[in-house]
Amino acid sequence: MSAGAESAPVATLRRIGAVAVFLWRIVVQIVPAFAKPRLIVAQIYNAGGRSLVIIMMSGLFVGMVLGLQGFDLLQRFGSEDALGVAAALGLLKELGPVVTALLFAGRAGTSLTSEIGLMKATDQLTAMQMMAVDPVRYVVVPRFLGGFVAMPLLNAIFCGVGLFGAQLIGVSLMGVDTGAFWSQTQGAVRLDDVVEGIIKSVAFGTACSLIAVYEGYHAAPTAEGVGLATTRTVVTCSVLILLIDYMLTAAFLTTS
Amino acid sequence: MSDLATNTPPDEAVIEVRDVRYAIGGRTIFDGLDIIARRGRITAFMGPSGTGKTTLLRLITGMAHAERGSVRVFGDEVSTMRSQELFALRRRMGMLFQNGALLTDLDVYENVAFPLRAHTKLPESLIRQLVLTKLHAVGLRGAARLMPVELSGGMARRVALARAIVMDPDILIYDEPFVGLDPISMGVICRLIKQMNEALGITSIVVSHDVQELSEIAHDSFLLSGGKVVAKGTPDELRRSDLPEVRQFMGGLADGPVTFHYPAPDYAKQLLEEAP
Numbered sequence: 106m107s108a109g110a111e112s113a114p115v116a117t118l119r120r121i122g123a124v125a126v127f128l129w130r131i132v133v134q135i136v137p138a139f140a141k142p143r144l145i146v147a148q149i150y151n152a153g154g155r156s157l158v159i160i161m162m163s164g165l166f167v168g169m170v171l172g173l174q175g176f177d178l179l180q181r182f183g184s185e186d187a188l189g190v191a192a193a194l195g196l197l198k199e200l201g202p203v204v205t206a207l208l209f210a211g212r213a214g215t216s217l218t219s220e221i222g223l224m225k226a227t228d229q230l231t232a233m234q235m236m237a238v239d240p241v242r243y244v245v246v247p248r249f250l251g252g253f254v255a256m257p258l259l260n261a262i263f264c265g266v267g268l269f270g271a272q273l274i275g276v277s278l279m280g281v282d283t284g285a286f287w288s289q290t291q292g293a294v295r296l297d298d299v300v301e302g303i304i305k306s307v308a309f310g311t312a313c314s315l316i317a318v319y320e321g322y323h324a325a326p327t328a329e330g331v332g333l334a335t336t337r338t339v340v341t342c343s344v345l346i347l348l349i350d351y352m353l354t355a356a357f358l359t360t361s
Numbered sequence: 362m363s364d365l366a367t368n369t370p371p372d373e374a375v376i377e378v379r380d381v382r383y384a385i386g387g388r389t390i391f392d393g394l395d396i397i398a399r400r401g402r403i404t405a406f407m408g409p410s411g412t413g414k415t416t417l418l419r420l421i422t423g424m425a426h427a428e429r430g431s432v433r434v435f436g437d438e439v440s441t442m443r444s445q446e447l448f449a450l451r452r453r454m455g456m457l458f459q460n461g462a463l464l465t466d467l468d469v470y471e472n473v474a475f476p477l478r479a480h481t482k483l484p485e486s487l488i489r490q491l492v493l494t495k496l497h498a499v500g501l502r503g504a505a506r507l508m509p510v511e512l513s514g515g516m517a518r519r520v521a522l523a524r525a526i527v528m529d530p531d532i533l534i535y536d537e538p539f540v541g542l543d544p545i546s547m548g549v550i551c552r553l554i555k556q557m558n559e560a561l562g563i564t565s566i567v568v569s570h571d572v573q574e575l576s577e578i579a580h581d582s583f584l585l586s587g588g589k590v591v592a593k594g595t596p597d598e599l600r601r602s603d604l605p606e607v608r609q610f611m612g613g614l615a616d617g618p619v620t621f622h623y624p625a626p627d628y629a630k631q632l633l634e635e636a637p
Contacts, residue, residue, distance in 0.1 A: 224465070232462035235422060235455075236476045236524075237448040243479070 127319050130241050131249050138246040148251025152213040152314075153258055159212055160205060164263035167204060168270025171195055175271065176279045188281050189290035192271035193264075197294065197302040201264040203350050206309035209256055210342035214317040217248050218338040221321025222331035230322075245322055249314045256310025257303055264302065301357050308349050313342045375400045375532060375564045376421055381430035383413075383420060390416050392588040394430070398581070403558050403565040405575045405596070408585035409610060409619050414568040415459075417585070418536055421566070422454065423447040434532075452480060455525030455563075456534040461517035463509040463524075469496070470505040473524045480528065495523040499553060515546025522553060532564045533557060539571045547574060554578055572596070572611055584610060586619065 111119065138145065175191045221244060224230050230240040268290075275281040317338050324334035376398040383391045390413040398404040406414050419425040420432050426440045433439065434450060442450065463472050473492045477483060483491075496502040499519040509517060518538060525533060535554060539547050555578045558565045569575055575582065576596035584592040584599060584607055591606045592599055600611050609617030625631070 227460060227465070228458045228462035229464055231424070232456070232458055232464075232521075234424065235451055236479065236528075237451040238476070238479045239448075 123323075124315065124319050127322070128315055131246055131315070131318070134239065134242040134246045135250070138242050138250070141243070141247070144243065144247040145250050145254075148247045149254050150251075152209075152217070152248070152251040153255030155216075156209060156212050156255070156259055157262070159208055160259045160263050161266050163204060163208055164201075164266035165270040167200055167263075168192065168196065168267030168272075169274050171200070171267065172271040172274025172279070176275055176281070185275075185279070185281050186285035187289055187293075188271065188275040188279075189268075189286035190293040192275070193268055193290045193294050194298060196264045196267045196271075197298050198305075199350070199354075201260050201267065202302050202305035202309055203346060205260045205263045205306065206256065206313055206346045207343060209252070209259060209309075210313050210317075210339055210346065213252060213255070214313050214338045214342050215335045217252065217314070217317035218321040218324070218335045219331055221245070221248070221318060222324035222326075222334050225322070225324060226326040226328075226331060240322075245318045249318050252314030252317065253307075253310045256313070257306045260302065260306035297361065301353075305350065305353050308353060309346050312345045312349060316341050316345065373400050374398065375435060376404075376566070377431070377433040378417070378420070379431045379433075381420065381427040381432060383416065383425065383427050385416075389588055391427075394585075394589050396583055396590060398564060398566055400564050401558070401562050402580040403554065403567060403578050405579035405582040406566065406568045406585060407570055407572065407575060407582055407599075407610065409570065412585045413588070414570075414585060415536055418456075418534055418566070418568060422451060422456065422534070452528060453530055454532045454534060455528065455530035457518065457521050457525050457536065457538055459537045459540055461509070461514075461521040463512075463517055463521055465509050467509075468505070469501065469507050469509070469512070469520050472509070472520060473527055475524065476528050491527060492523075495527050496520075498526070498556075499523045500549070513546070515542050515549065518542070518546075518550060519553065522550075522557075526557060526561070526563075529561070530563065532566065535565065535567045535569075537569055538567065539569055539574050547571075551578055570610075572613075576600070586610070 171192045172188065175188045175195075176185055179185045179187055179191065221230075224240075224244065230244065233240045233243060272283075272286060276283050276286055320334040320338045320341075321331075324330045374397045376396070378394055378396040381391050381394040382389070383394075394417070396406070396417070406417060408414055416425065420427055421434060421439065423439045423442060431438060431440075435453070437446075437450070439447070439450070463469075464475060467475065470492055473495055474488050477488050477491060481488075493502055493505070496505055499522050501516060501519055501523065504512070504516065504520070509520075512520065533554075538550050538554065542550065551574050554565060554567065557563050558578075567575060567579065579596055582594060582596050582599055583590050586606045592602050592604055594602075599607055602608065602611070606618045608614070609619060
């Protein structure tokens with residue numbers, strides 16, 4: 106049966122299966138890919154280093170908004186000293202991983218998909234196969250690992266800058282006591298909260314990188330095909346991030 | 362050069378395509394295709410656009426598999442090879458793509474060094490010597506640090522040629538090497554194909570529809586049309602052929618067995634119909 110004649114659920118199942126098979130091809134090639142560590146380091150820089158500016162700017166503004174909204178809410182209960190706790194927990198457990206992943210999908214994810222898609226459209230992947238070089242090992246795996254490693258690092262930077270933004274508004278503008286801001290934060294934030302954020306960002310990094318490289322590798326080798334693949338990356342990653350976030354949040358709350 | 366290449370007689374068939382049928386999307390590309398390329402010779406596959414010349418290369422290199430018939434390279438059946446065997450076979454082949462297919466994130470030097478780095482553990486000094494030797498052979502030693510985007514079409518194809526020969530292959534495959542080139546670049550590529558064949562003894566497969574250029578370099582030619590070989594021989598023999606398909610192709614005639622118009626409904630009737 107052709108793909109066009111399939112019902113939507115069957116097509117979705119088929120696509121999930123294809124992504125799973127592709128993930129297996131990547132996993133099998135991860136160890137061999139470490140024979141060329143320079144390729145992986147370059148892709149960590151591509152996915153992470155080149156996303157730094159947008160992540161830091163977004164983190165700062167999100168933190169500042171948290172500072173404003175948090176202060177407005179907490180002062181109604183006379184608890185404005187807890188602003189640091191509210192901002193830190195909000196950033197570490199939710200906003201940090203989710204917003205970082207959404208920005209990552211828009212910046213690095215689209216870049217990965219279009220780069221691999223264009224390599225396919227210009228016969229570069231076929232040329233590699235003709236040189237007896239597996240494109241999955243040399244092109245896909247380094248980019249997948251680059252995203253996988255970069256995401257938690259970007260998340261940490263986002264949270265750090267965000268907390269600085271919240272402190273900037275809360276302490277410098279709204280007059281919250283510096284000592285109260287930081288001591289309450291230090292006392293209330295547990296290791297579990299940090300781990301939750303790290304696990305989420307690792308899960309988002311895996312999902313986004315996988316979808317981005319899958320879509321690029323399977324893009325139709327035309328300008329339109331690459332454009333469609335790039336769009337699918339953003340849409341699929343965004344929905345997946347929010348779905349995984351819900352599932353992980355529910356799981357953490359159930360087990361805590 | 363490999364043991365196999367040195368131990369085989371000069372006229373041995375390196376590539377044998379027998380009674381191949383291949384269809385894609387319900388459209389038959391080949392039906393009953395027979396082709397032979399002999400060692401150390403330049404074999405040209407010619408034919409009108411859309412006749413399946415590039416598809417034939419995909420069959421030979423194991424990127425596509427025939428529905429029926431046999432494709433043998435160095436005596437081994439390509440369609441039954443596993444991926445490791447295919448990769449081993451491809452290490453003995455070099456391929457020049459229509460657009461060069463250079464890796465755009467690497468400079469010229471690194472593009473040529475790519476197969477060496479992927480398959481060998483040669484010291485950097487030796488890799489440098491090999492890369493510079495091959496770049497010198499195509500006249501682009503001075504362009505080693507240029508990026509692919511800085512190259513003209515002809516230069517990109519010469520770099521791709523240097524990359525294709527850097528592993529000293531037994532077979533070199535050229536897919537439309539003359540397309541989009543100015544006369545000077547075309548002459549340079551033509552001369553390089555001939556030099557590679559004569560100096561290195563490489564079996565060369567050239568897919569093209571540029572009759573004039575192929576006449577200068579090809580030892581054997583196959584003219585493909587309608588999914589099979591309609592004529593074979595030297596380019597001069599083809600030129601003297603009385604077959605209508607051959608006369609149309611070699612003479613560049615609009616009318617002949619290959620129709621100018623794609624199948625369509627009656628012209629007048631369609632013009633008078635209301636627009637949908």
